[in-house]
Amino acid sequence: MQSSATQSVESVPYRWVILAMMFACFLFTFIVRFTWPPLIPVVVPVLNMKMAQAGAFMGAFYFGYIITQIPAGLLADRFGVRFILAASLIIEGLTTFGMGYITTYDAGFALRFITGLGAGAVYGACARSLMEWFQPKERGIAFGIMLAGPSGGILLSSVIVPPLNSWIGWQGAFQTVGVATILIGVVIFFLVRSSETTTTSANMFAGFKVVFGNRDILLTALSGFCLMWVELGTATWAIAHIKKLGHTLAASGSVMMFYGIGGLISPAISGWLSDKIGHRKWIYLGSLAVIAPMTVIFGYQTDLTMLCVTGFLFGFCSYFANPHLTIFVSEFAGKQFAALANGSSNVLFQLAPTIGPIIMGWAIDVTGVFSTVWWIMAAGPVVGILCMLPVNPENRRD
Template sequence: MSLAVDPAARHPYRWVVLVLSWAAFTMTAVDRSTWGPASVSVGEDLGVSLAGLGVFATGYYVGYVLSNAAGGVLADWLGPRVVLAASLFLAGGFMVLFGESDSVVLGIAFQAAVGVFAGCDYSAGVKLIAQWFPARDRGFAMGLFMTATSLGTVIANAVVPSLIAASGWRASYHLFGAASMVVAVLCFLLLRPGGHAMAARRERPGLRPLARNRDLWLLGLAGFGGLWGTYGFITWSNALMVKGNGVSPVQAGVVVVIFGVAAIVAKPLVGVVSDLSGGRRKVPTAVVLGGFVVALLAFGTRKDLVGFLWVAPFLGVAAYVYSPLMVALIPRLAGVRLAGSAAGMTNAFWQLGSTIVPVVIGGVFQATGSFFWAFATLAAGPLLGMFLMLGVREPGTATATHAPEPVARGGEPQ
């Protein structure tokens, strides 16, 4: 059943769509972030070295990158509701199986499987939000949607260390895997696309316009640099604080919780500000990425818990608020009809940073033994992203030479 309404009319059901899309994305973010606080315990249980722990995270992100590219096309082809619900349910199932694994090979395989299915809900969520929210409101909607990634980090770091102390690392994977499956069922039962989307024929989307879109390529490469820093921090910060500075696992978890809470507050705010300022996203994104470089270098020079706690909120803001700005640009650069495919393809590039960085940072820290050089390596990513963002031609600005977002009936961008 669809709701045959004009999305430009701001139908109240759009909030149901936003909340369910956000809940699904939050659960995959929790699933992904569980590895950070659990990694040391998993390594001790399975006999894996510190550098070897990065292979587990890389296994996850290899699957995640592949499914982002495919999941966006599937969301445009089969519909975002089916893709979101099915992929989240399977990701939760493999989380439960990872909690049962007793070998390194099996564990890496299950992590990769979680990544394969967890990568689809982002592009499906972007597609649903683009269908239900007109362009003038998408900054706030995407900002709220993207709080899922930082909220997932907060939940994992608030719950997992204590859960490990009480019941072992396996319990956290069982708990969050089961919760993901429950949210998937709710999404399947309650989500509906807009009537204008249901009226269109289901056919495989043509991707040639995306492949020729220079600005989407630049956005994808800039996001690669940003996520190199963000998910490199999420993956390694706990272990580096524990092994490199003698901070306890629970204290390291508190630092990352503060990091995530700051991002949760900042993401919707930056979306609202960009909406009120005419929807400009390019320059604010470049400025945030520059601040991210500074914050990573500052964190790398801290030596104790107090220092980490002082820098954590600033780092949390800088490490996350560029993402809703980038995501809000995607429907404007590609149009709503191809928003799922464009979101999946750009996020596949973004997540390549997440795939490569765990192994690189593990190698750098093992080779140098330097906490600072590990964070300087992380800072190289957003520095690259800042310069690439300056080359993006934003629709509706003086530097944009291509047509603005296409408009269909009722004034709703398609």
């Protein structure tokens, strides 16, 4: 029976359409959240904000983002992912469109919080969908492609938002991103479906015992917190840092374009490699070991060419680690509870970008320089290695 089911899923080409839709979901969720960092140098003076408040806009997103992770995971495991993903993208689009009309810090904070509420459903639901449609021997490449979405979103927001700001102003930039996100939500509604009737018939809260009683899931989640600490800290502050060095906003965006290109191509390569040779855990640990020094090296560059070169390498190394976290958590929980497990783990992941930008913004306000921030970020991967060492990837439920 299992062999027949496996053959059925693997022989359906529509799984690649599903993968494209999951990539699109993740991509636009990151475009939405990182439309703000390129506009920080423009909007902060207009609204008379401090840098700590600018960081708090990112924190507001993640406060909302965390709240819906677990409820959305429960619902995705119980009822499927289509409605949840479509609603998520439409909410994000509407609130991002509304950012084009803010005149006060409080209004922007509220809209960013609601945007986070909408985005909170995406990660767990996407992971659940790929667990349904892809068998273990293809999960590395599938999750690798999906998890190119974060760096793709950072790349596109860095490339698109500065020109939009020049052409139609920061208000128009928010509005354009909002409309595009709403349209993707509509497409998701019509194209996404389940591969089979795999939603669980068990009590929808039964997965809590599986998820929160599993040491491997909890340690993996802690390691993911450490990875997100540096990844999303960089995405929040790099453009403001580069502009403070004396480079233009467009030049700052070009550096993050190279960072994004590195991060865009590395997850799929990493996932494909792990499908071929195995050893996902050691590939992940090796990535963390390289990320820590690369963070400091990037942070101490001042020349634009070297910023672009090290930015590419920094992005490539950082996002090389991403697919394995999601695969570990999904397989430790099994297909039945994959959305809940990933939603719950992502709560811990996202505590890093919730508190990190505020702490880092405070450090900038106090010291007046960005150099301390890169050392604060680099500590994350070192701690992440220590968290991951006891994890046993063989403890899979599937």
